[in-house]
Amino acid sequence: xxxxxxxxxxxxxxxxxxxxxxxxxxxxxxxxxxxxxxxxxxxxxxxxxxxxxxxxxxxxxxxxxxxxxxxxxxxxxxxxxxxxxxxxxxxxxxxxxxxxxxxxxxxxxxxxxxxxxxxxxxxxxxxxxxxxxxxxxxxxxxxxxxxxxxxxxxxxxxxxxxxxxxxxxxxxxxxxxxxxxxxxxxxxxxxxxxxxxxxxxxxxxxxxxxxxxxxxxxxxxxxxx
Numbered sequence: 001x002x003x004x005x006x007x008x009x010x011x012x013x014x015x016x017x018x019x020x021x022x023x024x025x026x027x028x029x030x031x032x033x034x035x036x037x038x039x040x041x042x043x044x045x046x047x048x049x050x051x052x053x054x055x056x057x058x059x060x061x062x063x064x065x066x067x068x069x070x071x072x073x074x075x076x077x078x079x080x081x082x083x084x085x086x087x088x089x090x091x092x093x094x095x096x097x098x099x100x101x102x103x104x105x106x107x108x109x110x111x112x113x114x115x116x117x118x119x120x121x122x123x124x125x126x127x128x129x130x131x132x133x134x135x136x137x138x139x140x141x142x143x144x145x146x147x148x149x150x151x152x153x154x155x156x157x158x159x160x161x162x163x164x165x166x167x168x169x170x171x172x173x174x175x176x177x178x179x180x181x182x183x184x185x186x187x188x189x190x191x192x193x194x195x196x197x198x199x200x201x202x203x204x205x206x207x208x209x210x211x212x213x214x215x216x217x218x219x220x221x222x223x224x225x
Contacts, residue, residue: 007053102134
C-alpha cells in the first residue's frame with residue numbers, strides 16, 4: 001500500500017522524513033504543497049490540527065515529524081537509522097531535540113521580524129544569541145564523525161542536515177551577512193553532509209525548491225503593491 005507524505009521540501013520537518021525515506025528506500029509518494037494546498041476539506045476531519053507534514057499510510061495518519069520518523073523506523077527497521085545500544089539511541093534523539101529546541105525554535109521566533117513594519121532590534125539580537133548558543137550545545141554533542149553519530153548516517157543526520165540548511169535562510173533575511181559558522185564541529189559536519197551520498201542531492205533539491213518558492217512569493221508581493 002502506498003504511503004503519502006504531505007508537505008513541502010523547504011520545511012526542515014518535512015525534509016527530515018523525506019531524507020529518512022530515501023536512506024531506507026521506502027515506497028513513499030510525496031504530495032507537495034502548503035497546508036492549504038494539500039489538506040482538502042474531506043481530510044480536515046482526519047487532520048484537525050491542520051499542520052504539515054503528515055503521513056498517510058493506508059487508513060492511518062501520523063502527525064509531527066519526530067513521531068513520523070519513529071513510526072517509519074519501527075515499521076521498516078532495515079537498514080537501521082538508530083543505534084541498537086540504548087544510550088546511543090538516546091544520544092541520537094538528543095541531537096535532534098537540541099536542534100529543534102535551541103536552534104529552530106529561536107529561529108521561528110525571529111521569522112515574524114522579517115516583515116514587521118518596525119523591527120524589534122533587541123529581540124533580534126537576543127534571538128541571534130539564542131541560536132549561537134544552540135549551535136554551541138549541538139557542537140558539544142556531535143560525535144567525531146563524519147556523521148552526527150559516527151561512521152554511519154542516523155535519524156539525527158536527517159534532522160541536522162535539513163535544519164542546518166533551513167535556519168540560515170531565515171536569519172540572512174534579518175542580517176544579510178549571516179552565515180553558518182564555518183569553524184568548529186558544526187561547520188566541519190555541515191561541509192561533510194553537503195557532499196555525503198543521498199544528503200548532497202537532497203540538499204540541492206531543497207535549495208531549488210526554496211528558489212522557486214522565493215520567486216513565486218516575490219511575484220505575489222509585487223502584484224499586491
